[in-house]
Amino acid sequence: MNPIKFSEARHLLSRTGMGVEWKVLQQLINQPFREEAVDQLIKTYSPQTPNPPRLTPLYKMDRLNKAGARGKKVMHNVMMRENDVLKKWWVKQMLITTSPFTERMTLFWHNHFTSSLASVKRPQLLLNQNKLLRQFGMGNFSAMLMYLTSDPAMLLYLDGDKNIAGSPNENFARELLELFTLGHGHYSEADVKAAALAFTGWGVNHATGKFVFREDLHDGGYKHFLGESGNLNGNDILKIILKQPRTAEHIAEKFWKSFVNLERPNPRVIRQWGKVFRESSYEISALMSEVLKSDVFWAEQNRGALIKSPIELMVGTMRTFPHRSLTTKDIMHTSRILGQDLFDPPNVKGWEGGKDWISTQSLLIRTSLQQKMSRDANIRAMARHFPKVSPDVMKQWLLPREPVLPPQHRKGELWYVQNLMFDPGYQLA
């Protein structure tokens, strides 16, 4: 067991929450050991969906869609409006939640099992998918995989509903293997074809928004997939995939990139994490706990080794300094401009993240944003919530590493905090 230091509690919080709230930081420091702090954090996860927005029911959307050009236009307007309702709802949850860890994990899974409003065109289905991500986000990955592969938003997003016997569409099968489970290079083209055939007949009832299995469109033929043969169906494929060690390792690699370091993962560590994940029968909390308790997570060289996503930067700042310097609408728009449009990832691979978050364009915008958030009126309001601590502790609170710019304290505390926020290190987690 390792006693937890201030800088370590800060590290844990900045990686698993949204921002570094002083109060929560104090609670973590009160835990005698790092391991207990991790256990306590994982316990805060909540599988329920908080106050989901009311959106136009799918049967109404479907009816409009079938009602000629005018109906389609009305449907389009409803969709555009409710897309924003949905995005703002999520931003708001991230701002007000008492379990930022839940939101962080939901965002992680949203970027794994991706689907987009732009292509699914049904905000209600994306909300349903978001509920699933929350339900399973700290649950069992096998169950999550079963539910997400038959999720209507996913089936529409990856043309799963168009995949029928006699005319297979490989889109879904390919991404399932390449992105959701095994990872590129761990299956053959023949495996993709076989998997596509096995999933034929999986579809969506547009009026109810529910999954349907269309027996008549299913290819019941004999298939070979990853060394197994038989009249395999979609569920058989998933079971075979879950037997492959690579599936657990691929998820472990994603955890590495999201929670440890944006650089290439260490293969030895990944094998270890994959083993723990498999031996727990794919309990996500077991993997999370293994990751957060590992030496590599706490290693000095991995502090500040991640780049904050636009959401982390904005929501995080607003939770660290509880002051409404941005509205939910501001956050929705700015995160889109900065390349993280919630519910609308750029493609099925999701947001690349890491270095991709910072380009010349986005850094200019991030810097202007920083200025907006820390301009005089805002920072004075924020200052009411500053802890009464020394400049040195303040620095350790706000930055993961020593500042690049020496912060000036002689002009007062506000100036000092502004200095810290403008340090390149503030962009890091």
Add this chain to the structure above:
Amino acid sequence: MKRRDFLKLTGAVSAASVAPSVMALPASNKNNKVVVLVHLEGGNDGLNTLIPYTNPDYYALRPKLAIPANKVIPLDAKMGMHASLGGLKPLWDKGEMAWLQGVGYNQADRSHFRSIDIWESASSSNEYSKTGWLSQVLPQLTDGLHGIVLGQGIGPLAGSKLNAVEMENPKTFLNQAKLIQDMSYAHSNVASMKHILGVQNQLYATASELSHKLKRQIPVRARFPKTPFGHQMQSIAEMIVSGVNSPVYKAKLSGFDTHANQLQLQKNSLYHLSGVLQAFAESMKRAGLWNDVVLMTYSEFGRRAKENRSGGTDHGKASAHLVMGGSINGGRLYGKTPDLANLDNGDLAYSTDFKKVYGTLARRWWNVKNPWQAHGEIPFV
């Protein structure tokens, strides 16, 4: 305590890496040859831009949209330009402008987003790449500033190997960039921090270059239309004339996605394009720089050969594009005229891969290695 000592002490910076306080930019572009890219956003209908005005198939495919032969500006016995481009005819006559016909790529994608990605990254239809085609060319030329995008869309200049910035206009950029501090002395072994410092240095260096060169801004001697595209091209002209050292500029004109009411829409858009390009050519000539500039248009795709039922055309494949500049071997049509009797699934088939155009600019204009050698080159420059 001095700043450097402080940094050494804090360990944020390793002493060995303390560089001069302004990054050495511009490490000047070897030959000062400029390319201006103009994205015609929406997918310009090449068939009504460069028109086969004697071909009966053209009139059969487009009963409503075909441009009558007597309204076309003839370039040769078979092909002519849309009348809205009349202002560019003098450039054609002087041999300073040429058309490239049938430009496209294999297995064209009809999505605006996908197709522009393919064009801008020079990838093939089934390959996803996020680095712009210029990152295979410009690092050979200079390690200084590589490109400036007016408006949005870093596309062809995307990628970590390039120093490129996007801006509304130079003034706004310089204003925003005031917040960017000089970090060229800082160094870090952490990849995340290294990346941010690198980007910050690019911004700082570009801002220094611009503010230095634009301090004594030389006014352009041409009248640009007062439209967003006109402003973009005027800014580009101002930067070139004032000696900003960037081998590439990019601007964008929207309004080419003509699914309906195409006759009017395209007429306006081409007229707008023509007016701005005339002013641009004029400004370059007056500054004595026209021989150092090549301008080329590109677009997501051309449009279907057959008109649709809404007086428009839907997303197609190959299209015609123009190149202009004092060094262009102009007054000529390059590439094969698309065969309207042999369409590719209702589309003009491509005969010139766009990578051949890029390769030409690399090899024949900038005189560096052509990354797309297999596609060959076109002697337009």
